[in-house]
Amino acid sequence: MKRAKGSTDPWPRIGGGFGGWLRDHALTARESVRELGGRSATTLLVWMLIGIALALPAGLFLVRVNLEVLSGEWEGRPGLSVYLELAAPEEVQDNLAALLRLRPEVERVDIVSSADALEEFKTYTDLADVLDALPENPLPASLRVILKAEVEAGGLEEVAAALDGEAGVADVVVERTWLERVNDLSAALTRLGLLLGVLFGAGALLVAATAIQLAVEQRLAEIRVMRLVGATDAQMRRPLLYLGGLYGLGGGLMAAMWVSLALVLIEAPLARLAGSFGQPLEVVAFDAGFFLALLALGLTLGMLGAFVAVQRRLTAIDGF
Amino acid sequence: MGEIEFLRVTRRYDNGHEALRDVSLHFTAGSMTFLTGHSGAGKSTFMRLLLCLDRPTRGQIRVNGVNVAALAPRQLAYYRRHLGVVLQDPHLLSNRTVIDNVALPLRVAGEGERDAARRARAAMGLVGLQGKEQSLPRELSSGEQQRVGIARAVAMRPAVLLADEPTGNLDPMLSREIMEVFRQFRALGTTVIVASHDLALIRSLGERVIALSAGAVVADSNEESFDPADLVDRA
Numbered sequence: 001m002k003r004a005k006g007s008t009d010p011w012p013r014i015g016g017g018f019g020g021w022l023r024d025h026a027l028t029a030r031e032s033v034r035e036l037g038g039r040s041a042t043t044l045l046v047w048m049l050i051g052i053a054l055a056l057p058a059g060l061f062l063v064r065v066n067l068e069v070l071s072g073e074w075e076g077r078p079g080l081s082v083y084l085e086l087a088a089p090e091e092v093q094d095n096l097a098a099l100l101r102l103r104p105e106v107e108r109v110d111i112v113s114s115a116d117a118l119e120e121f122k123t124y125t126d127l128a129d130v131l132d133a134l135p136e137n138p139l140p141a142s143l144r145v146i147l148k149a150e151v152e153a154g155g156l157e158e159v160a161a162a163l164d165g166e167a168g169v170a171d172v173v174v175e176r177t178w179l180e181r182v183n184d185l186s187a188a189l190t191r192l193g194l195l196l197g198v199l200f201g202a203g204a205l206l207v208a209a210t211a212i213q214l215a216v217e218q219r220l221a222e223i224r225v226m227r228l229v230g231a232t233d234a235q236m237r238r239p240l241l242y243l244g245g246l247y248g249l250g251g252g253l254m255a256a257m258w259v260s261l262a263l264v265l266i267e268a269p270l271a272r273l274a275g276s277f278g279q280p281l282e283v284v285a286f287d288a289g290f291f292l293a294l295l296a297l298g299l300t301l302g303m304l305g306a307f308v309a310v311q312r313r314l315t316a317i318d319g320f
Numbered sequence: 321m322g323e324i325e326f327l328r329v330t331r332r333y334d335n336g337h338e339a340l341r342d343v344s345l346h347f348t349a350g351s352m353t354f355l356t357g358h359s360g361a362g363k364s365t366f367m368r369l370l371l372c373l374d375r376p377t378r379g380q381i382r383v384n385g386v387n388v389a390a391l392a393p394r395q396l397a398y399y400r401r402h403l404g405v406v407l408q409d410p411h412l413l414s415n416r417t418v419i420d421n422v423a424l425p426l427r428v429a430g431e432g433e434r435d436a437a438r439r440a441r442a443a444m445g446l447v448g449l450q451g452k453e454q455s456l457p458r459e460l461s462s463g464e465q466q467r468v469g470i471a472r473a474v475a476m477r478p479a480v481l482l483a484d485e486p487t488g489n490l491d492p493m494l495s496r497e498i499m500e501v502f503r504q505f506r507a508l509g510t511t512v513i514v515a516s517h518d519l520a521l522i523r524s525l526g527e528r529v530i531a532l533s534a535g536a537v538v539a540d541s542n543e544e545s546f547d548p549a550d551l552v553d554r555a
């Protein structure tokens with residue numbers, strides 16, 4: 001028996017060295033894995049529950065990140081198109097543009113001549129032949145006005161109202177593109193994701209804590225004997241923290257499985273959707289980092305849940 | 321390690337019952353003592369207090385001059401590693417083999433697996449349990465289970481050995497053998513305190529005897545005034 005002299009102990013100190021600590025961890029890890037195997041039904045159930053709790057916010061996170069990428073090129077700024085009367089002379093367009101550039105809300109004004117409009121129309125539709133057949137260009141010239149990013153939706157209406165009465169202006173269209181809607185959706189998803197993340201994270205924590213609490217009840221006899229023979233609080237906690245960690249880790253793995261399953265299921269319809277917007281489908285962020293983050297999250301929540309359960313219970317265990 | 325002092329220790333329970341009453345006792349390191357007394361006299365309470373499973377209401381328990389009630393949790397754990405404990409009920413872990421049960425204190429103290437197994441096996445040999453290493457506690461008789469508890473208590477070669485009715489389920493022959501094992505440890509410097517009703521056994525060993533009655537010390541063979549007749553009807 002090694003009896004190292006501890007400086008603060010009134011008697012020789014047995015154990016507590018680094019080697020013993022390491023051995024205790026190794027043995028505990030081995031026994032925890034064995035214990036999981038011995039209670040496979042409970043283990044599977046806990047993994048599933050934690051997995052589901054983590055998969056939902058994780059999936060939302062993926063959706064959000066991908067939407068962001070999808071709308072990445074768009075500057076996300078409010079804008080409007082000012083269509084001029086067909087008969088309006090070119091100076092009207094220039095004057096109007098100059099006028100608009102003077103407004104403080106306006107970031108940029110692009111001039112689109114009717115010829116430009118025709119070109120654009122031809123590239124985006126299959127109607128080129130029809131248009132060629134027309135005697136003259138039916139498309140009006142227009143101005144594209146991009147407002148500064150900080151301008152609220154109200155500012156957009158204000159500019160539109162100011163333009164309405166101007167001579168030569170046929171129509172003012174406030175743009176709300178699908179990308180802008182995507183952005184709104186993305187913001188909503190962020191909030192929903194945060195809420196669900198907190199809620200379901202707490203859920204995962206609770207599942208782990210409950211599972212560990214059950215384990216503590218089952219091991220009360222063992223914990224008591226351990227304490228009697230001189231186990232420190234850390235030593236009594238250790239197997240339970242390992243168990244919680246393994247529950248969480250398995251839950252993270254399950255969550256990754258759920259998410260990939262969901263991705264497989266929605267891949268085809270999603271690809272069609274993306275294709276209809278002329279974008280190729282490319283799911284980003286479902287990578288090794290995401291996977292590891294899920295595992296780490298599961299591990300952390302599992303151990304945290306175990307810690308909570310153990311602290312509550314260990315202090316309440318008294319003697320024989 | 322191994323000197324124990326009870327200084328005017330009283331343990332009063334919430335219901336007003338005093339399980340120990342103003343008990344002052346001194347045990348030198350490497351001594352052996354029997355604690356006797358009727359059921360309810362306070363023997364187990366004495367053990368529990370020494371193990372810090374319970375605290376004195378008044379008075380102090382000093383081990384090597386240190387008030388054990390004032391130990392921080394971590395120090396308390398390290399203190400307990402010096403105690404070998406045999407409780408009235410052996411409290412074995414039902415899902416572990418006998419040898420794992422015996423090796424538990426060694427494992428807690430950070431002993432390597434091979435050393436722990438070797439020492440556990442040696443302790444099992446001392447109490448006559450060779451060959452039962454891989455059995456589960458439920459496969460043993462109650463006397464054998466009690467001996468597993470004893471092997472677990474001595475495996476660490478503790479500085480203090482506390483045994484509460486360790487031979488309750490053992491026949492006289494085996495009881496004697498166990499007491500001889502305790503004596504061997506005493507010879508190695510262990511302070512041994514055994515609670516027992518078995519007056520015949522206690523007498524035949526000729527060690528120090530303390531009798532408790534209703535929580536108070538009523539006889540102590542170390543005192544000048546001791547009369548062996550005091551023990552009659554006390555056990």
Ligand SMILES: Nc1ncnc2c1ncn2[C@@H]1O[C@H](COP(=O)(O)OP(=O)(O)OP(=O)(O)O)[C@@H](O)[C@H]1O
Pocket residue numbers: 333334335337338339357358359360361362363364365366408
């Ligand atoms: N938690 C408790 N609350 C109230 N009274 C208690 C408590 N624990 C023990 N007692 C009382 O304290 C007294 C001493 O109990 P203790 O267990 O020390 O007796 P003992 O000498 O070990 O008896 P036995 O020989 O039967 O084991 C008993 O009268 C018991 O009823």
Ligand SMILES: [Mg+2]
Pocket residue numbers: 363364365408484
């Ligand atoms: Mg008792």
